Amino acid sequence: MSRILKVGLAGCGSVSQRGLIPHLSQPDLRDRIEFRAVMDPVEGRAKATAERYHIPLWYEDYDEMLEKADLDVVVIASPIGFHFEQGMKAVQAGKHVHFNKTMTTTKAEADELIAAAKAKGVKLVASPGQMQRAIHQEAKRLLQEGVIGQLYCAITGRSWIGHEYESFREGEDIISNVNPLWYYQKRAGGGPMYDMVVYSMHTLTGILGPAKRVMGMSGIGLPERRFKDQRVVVDMDDNTHLLIEFDKGVFAHVYGTFASGPRRPELQFSGSSGSMDLGREGIKVYGDPALFGVRQAVLEAPASAFGNLPYVTGVHVNLPESHVFSDIMHLVDCVLNDKEPVVSAEHARHVIEIFEAGYRSAQTGQVQEITTTF
Numbered sequence: 519m520s521r522i523l524k525v526g527l528a529g530c531g532s533v534s535q536r537g538l539i540p541h542l543s544q545p546d547l548r549d550r551i552e553f554r555a556v557m558d559p560v561e562g563r564a565k566a567t568a569e570r571y572h573i574p575l576w577y578e579d580y581d582e583m584l585e586k587a588d589l590d591v592v593v594i595a596s597p598i599g600f601h602f603e604q605g606m607k608a609v610q611a612g613k614h615v616h617f618n619k620t621m622t623t624t625k626a627e628a629d630e631l632i633a634a635a636k637a638k639g640v641k642l643v644a645s646p647g648q649m650q651r652a653i654h655q656e657a658k659r660l661l662q663e664g665v666i667g668q669l670y671c672a673i674t675g676r677s678w679i680g681h682e683y684e685s686f687r688e689g690e691d692i693i694s695n696v697n698p699l700w701y702y703q704k705r706a707g708g709g710p711m712y713d714m715v716v717y718s719m720h721t722l723t724g725i726l727g728p729a730k731r732v733m734g735m736s737g738i739g740l741p742e743r744r745f746k747d748q749r750v751v752v753d754m755d756d757n758t759h760l761l762i763e764f765d766k767g768v769f770a771h772v773y774g775t776f777a778s779g780p781r782r783p784e785l786q787f788s789g790s791s792g793s794m795d796l797g798r799e800g801i802k803v804y805g806d807p808a809l810f811g812v813r814q815a816v817l818e819a820p821a822s823a824f825g826n827l828p829y830v831t832g833v834h835v836n837l838p839e840s841h842v843f844s845d846i847m848h849l850v851d852c853v854l855n856d857k858e859p860v861v862s863a864e865h866a867r868h869v870i871e872i873f874e875a876g877y878r879s880a881q882t883g884q885v886q887e888i889t890t891t892f
């Protein structure tokens with residue numbers, strides 16, 4: 519008889535309500551998972567969620583869920599500052615864990631978590647699994663093939679005015695009235711790097727390989743943020759810029775701001791004979807005008823040419839946050855078929871070390887060496 523994994527989820531906020539819970543509740547998954555429990559500390563939110571999606575168990579206390587719900591897999595979608603502690607508790611209880619970005623906020627925590635998971639024989643998958651996307655693998659192949667000559671540098675990053683502007687949060691009911699002001703607080707793991715730039719950094723390092731050194735500049739733009747009638751004094755940087763050195767003298771500028779985004783492709787590469795844009799529209803390679811005449815794309819591959827992410831089929835194609843669903847099902851697949859995750863905790867740790875080192879560089883004014891690899 520094939521095994522069915524019992525899954526519980528911590529944190530019933532925006533990403534869970536819009537994406538994770540609708541995905542995990544679909545009947546087509548019942549041959550692999552039983553979505554058994556949800557947990558959220560805000561009174562009434564887990565109960566209302568369980569009732570809406572017909573989930574048998576709900577809790578307002580994380581430890582109680584771990585103790586009583588008889589889970590195989592825990593999906594963590596709480597504020598980022600809780601991820602390390604909740605991940606460690608789940609690992610110690612013998613559960614496999616999916617982190618809805620980012621796994622921890624320090625390298626030391628990531629080291630501890632990876633060692634504990636190994637000792638307990640459980641698996642970790644930390645979103646986002648950017649290199650599961652065929653378009654990113656193709657970009658890596660083209661660069662290695664020398665399509666733009668010798669690679670010089672890259673620019674990437676994420677900017678967005680802030681989670682208080684998510685339309686999901688406009689309602690007044692217990693499920694959608696979710697306060698996002700933790701995104702501006704240090705102790706809660708706030709800031710644009712751990713939340714948004716984690717995508718750019720997984721893609722960049724997935725394509726270029728591990729980083730060697732980092733310099734940072736970082737600060738706070740708006741000193742106060744508001745959500746409905748509540749306000750918070752911002753104590754986490756919301757305007758961070760890193761300069762990163764890779765192998766063979768390749769440099770990247772990586773930015774993260776809770777401010778309006780510049781209109782540019784998600785990732786741009788510049789080489790000795792051309793440049794490459796990578797983003798929602800696909801891949802565009804431009805030969806340098808001095809070598810190839812007018813600036814026009816010499817290679818165009820629309821994003822639609824690269825198909826869906828693994829496990830994203832049927833109803834899941836049109837549900838939001840399907841990339842996170844894909845990562846969760848990757849963990850399920852690895853547990854059921856005893857495979858090592860490709861979306862690895864080691865890659866997540868490398869990205870976390872770059873962020874931590876970048877903040878340290880911004881404070882000290884010193885270049886920081888990166889020690890981890892993946």
Ligand SMILES: NC(=O)c1ccc[n+]([C@@H]2O[C@H](COP(=O)([O-])OP(=O)(O)OC[C@H]3O[C@@H](n4cnc5c(N)ncnc54)[C@H](O)[C@@H]3O)[C@@H](O)[C@H]2O)c1
Pocket residue numbers: 528529530531532533534557558559560563580595596597598600618619620681696697698712713839
């Ligand atoms: N909002 C998005 O667009 C989005 C998209 C993808 C991933 N994410 C990631 O998902 C995670 C959650 O983000 P979000 O935007 O859904 O946050 P959110 O603020 O909307 O929701 C967080 C939920 O966690 C609950 N919570 C607070 N303390 C908790 C605890 N100790 N244990 C369990 N739950 C707790 C809150 O009550 C709230 O319901 C973050 O890691 C974020 O980076 C967010």
